[in-house]
Amino acid sequence: MVYAISIILIGIGIYGLMTQKNLFKHLISLSIIDTAVNIFIIATGYVEGGKAPIYTKSLPNFAIGKFVDPLPQALVLTAIVIGVGTLAVGASLLVRIREKHSSIDVENMKGVEE
Amino acid sequence: MRRLYAILVGAGLVYMLFAFLGTISPYGNVNLSDRVSAHFLAKDVNSVDASKWVSGDKQIPSKMKVFGKKGFEDGSANVVTSIVVNYRSFDTLGEVTVLFASAVGVGLILGGTRRMRYGRKPNFILRVSTGILLPLIILFGVYIFVHGHLTPGGGFPGGTVIAAAVLLLYLSNEEFSLNMVVSKSLEGSMGSLYVIFGLIGLAVGGAFLFNFLPNGVVGSLFSAGVVPLVYMTIGLKVGSELSGVVAEIHEEREG
Numbered sequence: 001m002v003y004a005i006s007i008i009l010i011g012i013g014i015y016g017l018m019t020q021k022n023l024f025k026h027l028i029s030l031s032i033i034d035t036a037v038n039i040f041i042i043a044t045g046y047v048e049g050g051k052a053p054i055y056t057k058s059l060p061n062f063a064i065g066k067f068v069d070p071l072p073q074a075l076v077l078t079a080i081v082i083g084v085g086t087l088a089v090g091a092s093l094l095v096r097i098r099e100k101h102s103s104i105d106v107e108n109m110k111g112v113e114e
Numbered sequence: 115m116r117r118l119y120a121i122l123v124g125a126g127l128v129y130m131l132f133a134f135l136g137t138i139s140p141y142g143n144v145n146l147s148d149r150v151s152a153h154f155l156a157k158d159v160n161s162v163d164a165s166k167w168v169s170g171d172k173q174i175p176s177k178m179k180v181f182g183k184k185g186f187e188d189g190s191a192n193v194v195t196s197i198v199v200n201y202r203s204f205d206t207l208g209e210v211t212v213l214f215a216s217a218v219g220v221g222l223i224l225g226g227t228r229r230m231r232y233g234r235k236p237n238f239i240l241r242v243s244t245g246i247l248l249p250l251i252i253l254f255g256v257y258i259f260v261h262g263h264l265t266p267g268g269g270f271p272g273g274t275v276i277a278a279a280v281l282l283l284y285l286s287n288e289e290f291s292l293n294m295v296v297s298k299s300l301e302g303s304m305g306s307l308y309v310i311f312g313l314i315g316l317a318v319g320g321a322f323l324f325n326f327l328p329n330g331v332v333g334s335l336f337s338a339g340v341v342p343l344v345y346m347t348i349g350l351k352v353g354s355e356l357s358g359v360v361a362e363i364h365e366e367r368e369g
Contacts, residue, residue, distance in 0.1 A: 003135055011128040018120035045151070048142040052266065053155060053193035055332060060181035062156045064174065067193070069144060069151045074197040078209045081270055081352075085216030088359055092223045 002043040009036035023097065023104040027090045034083045038076045045069030147174045155193055157186040159201065181333045189329030190263035190338035198268065199344045203323040207308060210348060214305060217355045226365035229291045236286050244286040251279040259349030263338040269345040273352025280357040284364055292361040297354040304351035311344055 009032055016029030050068040051059055059066065094104050101109040139145075146152045153159045156175035166173060181191060190196040198206055258265075259272030283290050315324030323340075330337035 001141065003141055004132075007128055007131045007135075010131065011124040014127055015120050015124040018123060019117050043141055044138065045144065046142050047144050047146060054264075054266065055181040055191040055193075057181065057333075060179050061177060062175065062180050063177045064145070064147050064152060067146075067155055069146060069149060070154055070193040070197055071149070071151045073194045074202065077194065077198055077268075077270065078205060081209055082212050085213050089216050089219045089223070092220045092363070096223055 002046075003040065006036045006040040006043065009033070009039070021106045023094055023106065024091075027087065027094065030090075031083065031087055034079070038079055038083075041072045041076050041079070045072035147172060154197055154201065156180075157188045157196070160187050182331060184329065184331045186329060186332065188325070188338065188341075189332050190341050191333045192263055192265065192268075195263045195268055195341060195345070196338070199262075199341050199348070200325055200338075203312070203344065206344075206348070207312065207323070210305065210308065210351060213352065213355060214301070217301075217359055220359050221362050224362045224365060226362075226367045228366055229289075230364045230366045231288055236288065240286045244282055248279055248282060251282065252276060255279065255349070255353065259345050260342065261335070262345040262349075263341045264333065264335070269348030270352055272345075272349040273354075274356060276349075276353030277356030277360055281360045284360060291364070292357060294358065294361065297358045297361070300354040301351055301358065304347045304354070307347045308344060308351070311340060311347070315340070 013029045013033035013036060016032065017026055020026060020029065045068055047065060047068050050066060053067040053070040053073070055062075097109075098104050101111055103109050146155070150159075152174060153162055156178070157180065158175055162173055163171075180186070188196045188200050190200070255272045255275035255278075257272075258267040258275060259269045262268030262272070280292060284292075312323040315326050316322045318324060318326040325339040325341070327339035327343075329339050332338075336342075
């Protein structure tokens, strides 16, 4: 089920990338794909009935099947931070494009040759 | 026409990915003993014989008590943290570098000389509640990255919460502007401190980013060796970095 949700989100992101003319919507589509892939990676590590992989007073023992897989979570932690970095750089580029060409819509940009 | 084409391409890709789903194990039905993650959870990665693992002998650790015990190769109660800043700390160094590069890029693209005005007076509720909430938000951010090895969280969320406090300052006060010298020097010194931790590990233990401090009892605040120190440096670095990004978004050029 979660796999299906993430794959459909990837499809929505691809659709947005191919149809939209506003560059900010392109950025949002890329961000949606990023999030969908993160959901997918997290879902590959889910164990039925498993808890978060943290040893506490109520969960003091190591046992297979009690915790979810910690490795995908560690990978996604990295991916989220890099997603934030690319989003920040892309958004700041859009600010400069808006200043120079008076629009971030691909069809209304001034001074841009086809 | 373009929409139809986009729907076709998107649906084709979705169909391809659904077909690929059959090759991986179904959702929630994962056996951790088939994966290396079992050894990350049991904190016995170094005792695994890799050649036996490859030939099919899985060497699954037996059930044991971890919380409140000592003597493991890694001492943090949060296993994700132990992977991020102990087993795969070099990855995290690269990640911090990527974040630094993007912060520099935003500064290069958006750099200005004047603070941007919103063109309206900040709300009374916003101004008063900022004074009350700001210390609490900063305290919460520091709490998150100091307890990164015990609770969910760590350096990156803690730093983001601190940056949110700076954003609140910007929203509530039109005159406020972050001291860039302080934030940039904090960021640079914390980034080099991370590398210095790695070099100390290289000198003491023979491996870059080696955990050179005693691990202590799993679950106590002063445990897990170098992990809390590294997460504190990451927290301060990410906090100052994202605060710098927030400050640069609020700058504009003259004229």
